[in-house]
Each structure stands twice: as C-alpha cells, then as structure tokens.
Amino acid sequence: MRDASHGLPASLTLVGAGKMGGAMLAGWLAGGLDPRRTTLIDPAPAPEIAALCAARGLSLNPPAPPLAEAVVLAIKPQGLDAAAPALDALLGPDTLLVSILAGKTIADLRSRLPAARAVVRAMPNLPASIGRGATGAAANAEVSAGQRAAAEALLAATGLVEWLADEALIDAVTAVSGSGPAYVFLLAEALAEAGIAAGLPPEVAGRLARATVAGSGALLDESPVAADQLRRNVTSPGGTTAAALAVLMRADGMPALLREAVAAAKRRAGELSG
Structure with a gap:
C-alpha cells in the first residue's frame, strides 16, 4: 500500500544512483519516503550517496533485496541487458516498475524483464537535479490508478510531470524538455x-x-x-x-x-x- 500522507510508495528499490537517480532519491526522502523501507542498488555508489544511505538508514546493495512496491530504474540504458536477470528478480506480480532509461520502450523493458507487468516510462531532464525538472511519462494498461498516483508522487519530487496518452510521444518530450x-x-x-x-x-x-x-x-x-x-x-x-x-x-x-x-x-x- 502507498504512504497515504505523501502519496509515495510504502517501499521502494532504486537501481542506479547517478546524477538523476541521486537527485530523485534526495527529493523522495525530503518528501517523506521511509528510508527504512528504501533499498538502493548501485555497484559503485558515489561517496555522498553511500554517506546518505548510512546516515538515513537506507539499505545499500543488500545480498537479497526484498520485493518492493515500486522499483525505479535509473541505470545507464546500455547496462540494461547485462543487469536484466538481477533486475527481474526484484519484480513481484504487484510491483510498479518506473524506468527513466532513455531510448528503452515499455516493450523493450518487458521483453528483457519477464516479471515486469505495470510499467511507467518517464523522461526527466537535467533541472530535476535541483527540483525544477520537467518529466513526460507514459504508463501501460497494467498500471492501476493507485500505481499511477505512486508514480506521479515519485516523479513530481523533482518538478513538473506531464502524463502522455501515447508512449510514442516520449520522443517529442525528449526533443522538447529532455534536450x-x-x-x-x-x-x-x-x-x-x-x-x-x-x-x-x-x-x-x-x-x-x-x-x-x-x-x-x-x-x-x-x-x-x-x-x-x-x-x-x-x-x-x-x-x-x-x-x-x-x-x-x-x-x-x-x-x-x-x-x-x-x-x-x-x-x-x-x-x-x-
């Protein structure tokens, strides 16, 4: 279930904490995400991210990550194929998958991650790193109203969110606000x-x-x-x-x-x- 006071998922796993992933994580924690139910997976986290995890009590690279209500993919797109088997194990039947991987469609994600069902594809931009971003997002048919609200809360932590009726419009979002x-x-x-x-x-x-x-x-x-x-x-x-x-x-x-x-x-x- 979602954290009703903030709209954020009650539990979350973030995969990848580079500039964008790290900025999103900071926004979520500021918005009330429970750090005790937050897992970060990053094989080489920046020192400030590791320090944040230690200070706030986030689980960093546990040997057996728990299934979470939401998983956010923020790795480099070219790393998806190699990471796919480990990523697939993070997804339960009711897990919301939110991807900010540029160029990876929902079909791409589901073909590489068989356990993925409810998927939101999002395209944030650089000002998200200061909480002033603009993000376009599209959801597949399996995303429930509650999951859409959870995705909205996650993406809105870094700025404006615009939902798209057609995933194909992500390319236009990339051209306008992404670039x-x-x-x-x-x-x-x-x-x-x-x-x-x-x-x-x-x-x-x-x-x-x-x-x-x-x-x-x-x-x-x-x-x-x-x-x-x-x-x-x-x-x-x-x-x-x-x-x-x-x-x-x-x-x-x-x-x-x-x-x-x-x-x-x-x-x-x-x-x-x-």
Whole structure:
C-alpha cells in the first residue's frame, strides 16, 4: 500500500544512483519516503550517496533485496541487458516498475524483464537535479490508478510531470524538455558572445547573459502570464527590443530554427528507441 500522507510508495528499490537517480532519491526522502523501507542498488555508489544511505538508514546493495512496491530504474540504458536477470528478480506480480532509461520502450523493458507487468516510462531532464525538472511519462494498461498516483508522487519530487496518452510521444518530450536545457544554455552562450561582439568585456557579457536567462526563466515560472504575452510586455513599438525581435522572428529566425532542431532531436530519439 502507498504512504497515504505523501502519496509515495510504502517501499521502494532504486537501481542506479547517478546524477538523476541521486537527485530523485534526495527529493523522495525530503518528501517523506521511509528510508527504512528504501533499498538502493548501485555497484559503485558515489561517496555522498553511500554517506546518505548510512546516515538515513537506507539499505545499500543488500545480498537479497526484498520485493518492493515500486522499483525505479535509473541505470545507464546500455547496462540494461547485462543487469536484466538481477533486475527481474526484484519484480513481484504487484510491483510498479518506473524506468527513466532513455531510448528503452515499455516493450523493450518487458521483453528483457519477464516479471515486469505495470510499467511507467518517464523522461526527466537535467533541472530535476535541483527540483525544477520537467518529466513526460507514459504508463501501460497494467498500471492501476493507485500505481499511477505512486508514480506521479515519485516523479513530481523533482518538478513538473506531464502524463502522455501515447508512449510514442516520449520522443517529442525528449526533443522538447529532455534536450531543452541544452538549447537554453546555448542561448546564454550565444547572448554572451553577442554582447562581446557589441563591445562588452567578456566577463561582463557572460554575467549579464547568465543572469538574464536565469531571471527570465524564473519570471516565466512564477508569472501566470503566457510566454507570448510576456514577450509583448517587454517589447515597446519601435524600440530596441522590437528591432532585435524583427531579426529573431523572421522566416529563417529562432522559431524556424527551433522547429527544425526539435524535429531533428525527435527523429534521433526514434532512431535510438528503434
């Protein structure tokens, strides 16, 4: 049964505690996950993860892991085949399997893990490491309402969760939010370079660009106003911003480039999944 006070599973096994897995674990513990009923399996845990387990009483790499209500896979995708026999032994008939393995479909998982029944496939992104992530998730038909709620609680510990009616949409999620942080970092990088070209000292241009991107993102997150309206609010007719947007929004400008970029990323995600 689930922990009714928090929505999190009453017992959980996390397989893999790298950057994403470790970030999720920290969020779950902060959200009330019972550390005494939490097992971590990682053959080479980082020192801080091992210290966390020791301090909070999590079971780390036990010789015979108990069956848990939920198992979260956060290993590297290329390690799935080798780990499959041990992973399959972690799954009982009522275990929820949540996978954040990029490129591994629900069909892939069930073919390698015969004991898997209820499966949720999720695609988080890098800001999940600071609790500001965006995750797209899809569930197979065997996932019950209670299991879906448990998966929601687990994924929401690191930020926004969007449920998808069709698992095939995961490729689009990968292209938009999975790869999206790199697009934003590139914007900050390019804005700084443009500032240098306009005459600013490199260190000043870098700080201004970084603060502008970070501050605008925070404003977008906190404001109820839509992005297009926020843009218009900053743009005075005939002003400097309008002059810049006339370049960025032309036929071959930023919107067209982003559509092309997202399409390329989605196409590559499909190739990797295949």
